[in-house]
Amino acid sequence: MATDLRSGTDFPRRGRDTLDGYMWILRAFDKARAAADKTLHDYIYPCPMDKGVFERWGITVSDFDHAVREHRTDEAIVAWLQTRVDATHRDAANAWLTGEKSANLDKQDAEEGVVAA
Numbered sequence: 001m002a003t004d005l006r007s008g009t010d011f012p013r014r015g016r017d018t019l020d021g022y023m024w025i026l027r028a029f030d031k032a033r034a035a036a037d038k039t040l041h042d043y044i045y046p047c048p049m050d051k052g053v054f055e056r057w058g059i060t061v062s063d064f065d066h067a068v069r070e071h072r073t074d075e076a077i078v079a080w081l082q083t084r085v086d087a088t089h090r091d092a093a094n095a096w097l098t099g100e101k102s103a104n105l106d107k108q109d110a111e112e113g114v115v116a117a
Contacts, residue, residue, distance in 0.1 A: 003030045003031075003033045003034040003037070003039065004034065004037070004039040005030075005031075005034045005039055005040055005041045005042075005043055006039050006041040007041075008041070008042075011112040012026075012027045012030035012031050012034070012043065013026040013027050013030055014026075014027060014105075014108070014109065014112075014114060015027045015049070015097060015104075015105050015108060016097075016098075016105055016109075018094075019074055019078045020078050020082065021087075021090055021094075022078060022081060022085070022090055022093075022094075023053075023093065023094045023097050023098070024049070024050075024053045024093065024097060025077065025078060025081060026074065028045075028046075028050050028053065028054075028064065029068065029074065029077050031043055031044075031045035031046075031047075031050070032045055032046075032064060032065060032068040033068055033072070036065070036068060036069065046061045046064075049097075049101060049104060052093075052096060052101070053093045053096070053097065056089060056092045056093035056096055057081070057084070057085040057089050057090065057093055058084070058085060058089050059081075059084055059085065063084070067080045067081075
């Protein structure tokens with residue numbers, strides 16, 4: 001099913017949300033599907049944070065885009081990712097997000113109306 005972000009009230013999932021220990025995967029997946037379906041609206045894909053996570057995972061934007069075309073469910077995309085990204089690279093990306101990019105995650109949450117826990 002397509003992710004349609006054109007309403008201004010529907011957002012990609014949070015960067016802090018995890019799937020099988022991978023932060024950012026759900027947000028990147030939502031934005032990549034929306035970009036492919038031409039329903040991205042004001043979001044940017046791939047944005048610098050997408051690229052930074054992919055770099056730390058050891059994959060390219062092209063790799064991810066191809067996977068998104070082939071794997072349309074959360075379970076399928078994370079299964080694909082697990083065959084390419086080991087725990088060390090996953091953890092490096094997560095540490096980068098929660099460390100260096102924590103303020104960016106906070107800003108996204110605030111812009112999208114997420115209440116801090």
